[in-house]
Amino acid sequence: MRDNDQVSHWNAPVADTPVHAVVPVPGSKSLTNRALVLAALADSPARVSGTLRSRDTDLMIGALRALGTRIEGPAGPLGPDDTDLLVTPGPLHGADIECGLAGTVMRFVPPLAALATGTSTFDGDAAARVRPQATVLDALRSLGADVTGDRLPFSVSGTGSLRGGRVEMDASASSQFVSGLLLSAARFDDGVDLVHVGASAVPSGPHIEMTLAMLRDAGVVVEQPTASSWRVAPGPISAVDRVVEPDLSNATPFLAAAAVTGGSVRVPRWPVSTTQPGDAIRGILEEMGASVTLETADGADHGTLVVVGPDHLSPLVADLSAIGELTPTIAALCALADGPSTLTGIAHLRGHETDRLAALAAELGAVGCEVTERADGLEIVPGPLHGAPWRAYADHRMATAGAIIGLGVPGIEVDDIDSTAKTMPGFTSMWTAMLAGGTT
Template sequence: MAANPTAPTALWPAPHARGAVDATVHVPGSKSVTNRALVLAALASEPGWLRRPLRSRDTLLMAGALRAMGVGIDEGVGPDGSGEAWRVIPAGLRGPATVDVGNAGTVMRFLPPVATLAAGDIRFDGDPRSYERPLHGVIDALRVLGARIDDDSRGALPLTVHGGGALDGGPVSIDASSSSQFVSALLLSGPRFNQGVEVRHTGRSLPSLPHIRMTVDMLRAVGAQVDTPESGGEPNVWRVTPGALLGRDLTVEPDLSNAQPFLAAALVTGGRVLIPDWPSRTTQPGDRLREIFTEMGGSCELTEYGLEFTGSGRIHGIDVDLGDVGELTPGIAAVAALADTPSTLRGVSHLRLHETDRLAALTKEINELGGDVTETADGLRIRPRKLHGGVFHTYEDHRMATAGAIIGLAVADVQIENVATTAKTLPDFPDLWTGMLGSDGA
């Protein structure tokens, strides 16, 4: 009997490639863009459209949370009948309400600032792992800005925001070294605070800066005035001026980080994969895959149709700082385990606080397949070894599941535990993966 991929304990036989892949893969929309767009549309002064949104666990949790606070989100087709679109209708935010964040960092961090603007109490709860993920940066900052929050001094979930219908805002200093989402969370709601917001990062190096740039670009696109270090402001300081936000008609880009396993397939098998609609300009961290995977042995061309990536049949190791693009680490580690020379992945100590401790998980799972991975203070050192089959555990982490699938292309008899966890950001991954390989395995 075939394994049921929706059962949490199910083992999914990772397809083993019999040859070079040659496929076009339509990657669903960006989770990061979809969830930021939902927040900004909910805070706007007029309705807006969100076209080609990602429908995944994280985005549906965000939509459900906003609905619970009074926002109208109608799912259907766009006004011109051109495909799926969500109509977001702002309303007076209100409680009482309970928000399920699941294990979505964007939901647990972006929505407490929104909840301060609601009239009534908003309770936040989520998966057991969500209780272990840091939230202190947002909680402490909101208290400084005038919010009332009960978290039993945990600095984590569960918690209740006592919304007063408005928030003073103003200047605040935070240590966002464990998550750039702390900064984005305050910036997104900042235009609705009475005094706007000035966020000053006071800790060590800030991870995932491209995600903050994405937040800033999307704020500016809906009419917000934002001053940043890149625009001549102080280092590590972002200022948002209070003001109304415009409703937008936004088309969501493909999720470039979720394109990673498919590009990796071209690299691992020496094949070719086309990702349609790859943007020529983007703030998505996944765009850096073009550079990283080229250095690891592939080549790419950005055309009017999208990104065409071709593997050379060889995989080279890499020494790379992934501090700005930490979410790409699991997939890069999987490719590096199949390379012909060692790799060093640096700048990603913050991954220990993601959906799981990704550094420990990657080390354990690759080594149990015969690999040689060592944790460092801020990353991984990977020495290629001949790998063998076995169970690749995912720890309810979507990027662990896709990393295991990449290894399974080159290593027979790899079984992925709970591949259904990919639904967090990449719905229908098993079908996309087998479709890419074709009926004959490649």
């Protein structure tokens, strides 16, 4: 578990001139961890190339290896920087699982543990122990699993199979509850017929679309009878060699730097078509006044995204329900805009790494914004901004939001910049290289 008493303070650098840089971005966390789970459940070995190696993905690798999956690097034994992985499924058995603060490990791995033989125990960081978890655990119980506890720490005792069948859940707090069940459902005796029964729609719909697309790629028969129900037929999961796209959400702070400074940032290998919600940053930046272009060769499946910043940032009124993970980046941009902004549809962010709405309201307020915290979002009125300590709350996206504010406001000190290692190790080096005008 992470020692939250040992954190790294960082003075966010100011951009004295417009940023002009090329910023290659490592692989997608969301795609990496889904690909690893599906490979662990597949009928033969598979290669997953271009994976992200970060705290979250290493926790997933560690969890799957503990349960009995063999994961190797190009030279055999897995090295800390290996991104091209060979995943060989094995008989699943009970294990001690460390979740850290990774929602994908907390929500995706328990269904695998229900398919294992023996008891698996789950625990994680102190902040993870208050994250919503009962939804997926109650669903597993109704599908025949033996589960003790309602949040971290908890245990799952398996007998090597799980009945499956119909289950209702309220997934209003996180799309990960849906994806976590769907990823393993083909291995349940009766598959799964999952119905969302919450009063609010499931947030972050693109992440569910990502899960469905990857299941279909693996030959799984999956249907969506309604907008709030999913059906997965029992059957094998085929091994698929996958190449992971760059993490588009992790790219957004660098693209924001172009918008904030009136400069330009180029991100290579941006996919032409993707299920990643981070792709939506293109429309957000255009609405705030930036020029956004995807440069591609004819017939190519990826190109270079180019963002050129405006002379001032326009305010924004936006429903972010489908792209909630981008909220810290967008809120930082709104704090530097030339008028009031309103962000809605993001009540579910209260159950992320921290209560992101409360955290953003507190930190933006501390640097001079007038922020009103709504039930489902934020109203942000920029003011004369000034330096202040910026608390990251052990949350990688809060830390990068502080870096964005620091581009235009001297004296922003982020209290835990190392929290960025959750999904983007080496963030500060990349940020410094970007400001120096090179390729990060």
